[in-house]
Amino acid sequence: MDERGDAKHGDDQINLGKIIGKNHKYALTVNNETAEDASVRHKNEMAKDGLCAILFRSFRSGYHFYGLYLYLRYRNDR
Numbered sequence: 001m002d003e004r005g006d007a008k009h010g011d012d013q014i015n016l017g018k019i020i021g022k023n024h025k026y027a028l029t030v031n032n033e034t035a036e037d038a039s040v041r042h043k044n045e046m047a048k049d050g051l052c053a054i055l056f057r058s059f060r061s062g063y064h065f066y067g068l069y070l071y072l073r074y075r076n077d078r
Contacts, residue, residue, distance in 0.1 A: 020026070033041070
């Protein structure tokens with residue numbers, strides 16, 4: 001079947017080797033946000049990551065203090 005027949009049947013694959021040649025290197029990027037949107041998204045992600053880190057450290061510190069409390073309360077004084 002020829003190339004026109006493939007296009008009629010919904011073949012969505014593109015063969016860049018046929019179109020461009022084999023000695024060329026290209027990168028395909030898709031960007032659907034503006035630089036301002038990306039900056040805001042990045043700041044929000046950083047704030048979320050910071051909050052998660054603070055909550056994790058708080059939980060870990062509380063866990064250690066609770067263990068220390070149990071140790072001091074129920075230790076066996078000899």
